[in-house]
Amino acid sequence: MAQIAYDQMSPEARQFFKQENNLLNHKHKAYGLVNSAVWMDQLYAAQYKSLRSMHYIDLPFTSDQMKLPPYAKNNAVFAIEQADKVLSNFCSTDLDKAISVRILWHVVGDIHQPLHAATCISSVYPFGDRGGNLVILQKNSVARNLHAYWDKGAGFLNQKTHYRQQDIKKMAKKIQQQFPCHLQSMTLDPMSWAKESHEIAVKIAYGTLHNNADEKYQQTVQRISLERIAIAGCRLAALSDHIAMHYASKDITSCRALRDIS
Numbered sequence: 428m429a430q431i432a433y434d435q436m437s438p439e440a441r442q443f444f445k446q447e448n449n450l451l452n453h454k455h456k457a458y459g460l461v462n463s464a465v466w467m468d469q470l471y472a473a474q475y476k477s478l479r480s481m482h483y484i485d486l487p488f489t490s491d492q493m494k495l496p497p498y499a500k501n502n503a504v505f506a507i508e509q510a511d512k513v514l515s516n517f518c519s520t521d522l523d524k525a526i527s528v529r530i531l532w533h534v535v536g537d538i539h540q541p542l543h544a545a546t547c548i549s550s551v552y553p554f555g556d557r558g559g560n561l562v563i564l565q566k567n568s569v570a571r572n573l574h575a576y577w578d579k580g581a582g583f584l585n586q587k588t589h590y591r592q593q594d595i596k597k598m599a600k601k602i603q604q605q606f607p608c609h610l611q612s613m614t615l616d617p618m619s620w621a622k623e624s625h626e627i628a629v630k631i632a633y634g635t636l637h638n639n640a641d642e643k644y645q646q647t648v649q650r651i652s653l654e655r656i657a658i659a660g661c662r663l664a665a666l667s668d669h670i671a672m673h674y675a676s677k678d679i680t681s682c683r684a685l686r687d688i689s
Contacts, residue, residue, distance in 0.1 A: 507538070564638060
C-alpha cells in the first residue's frame with residue numbers, strides 16, 4: 428500500500444512527507460517513508476498504549492438482533508483526521524508532524540482491511556468478536572482466526588516474513604497495473620472508507636464464510652485484498668497530495684504571530 432502511494436503522489440508531496448518522516452529518525456529507529464508504514468506495528472511500550480485502538484474502528488453489526496453498542500471514539504478514523512489536521516497546520520511541531528506521517532501511512536492501510544472496520548455483536552460475543560479475532564476457522568493453510576486470515580490476504584501476504592525493497596516495488600507495480608489509480612476522483616473522507624470496508628466485512632468476510640475458508644472463499648478474499656491494497660495506496664497518495672498542497676499555502680509569519688500572542 429505505501430509503495431503504491433509513494434509511486435502515485437506528486438513530487439512535491441513526496442518531498443514534504445519524506446522531510447517530515449525523517450525528523451523522527453534522529454531519535455528513533457530510522458525508517459524510509461515507505462517502510463515507515465510498519466512503525467505503528469512495532470510499538471510495544473506502555474507509553475504507546477493510546478495508539479493501539481487507532482489501528483481499527485469497530486463499527487458494530489449483529490447476527491442475531493442484539494442491541495448494538497456505540498463504537499469507541501479513539502479509532503482509525505479519528506487517527507487519520509487528526510494526522511491530517513496536524514500535517515496541514517504550519518504551526519505544528521516537528522515531532523507532532525513526524526509522528527502524524529507515520530500514523531497516517533499506517534492507518535490508511537489498516538482501515539481498508541475489512542476486518543479493521545467491523546465487529547460482530549451476538550449472544551456468544553455480546554461485547555463483539557474483536558474484528559473476527561475470536562472467530563476460529565476450520566483448519567486451513569493461512570490462519571487460525573478470521574481477522575488474521577484477512578490480514579494475510581488469504582495467503583497472498585503469507586509467503587515471506589520479510590520482503591526486499593525490490594520485491595515490494597515489483598508487487599506494487601503489478602497491483603497498480605491490475606487496479607490503476609484515478610486520483611482526481613478519490614474521496615478523502617476516512618469515515619466513508621471505513622463504512623466501505625465495513626460493508627465488505629458484513630457481506631463477504633462474515634456473510635460467505637460459514638467457518639469454512641474453502642478454496643472459493645480464499646480466492647474471493649485474495650481478489651478483494653489486492654483491490655483494497657490498491658485503493659488504499661491511491662487514496663493515501665491523493666490525501667498526501669492534498670495535505671502537502673494545503674501546507675505549502677500557509678505563511679510561517681502566522682505562526683510567529685500566534686507565538687507572540689501566547
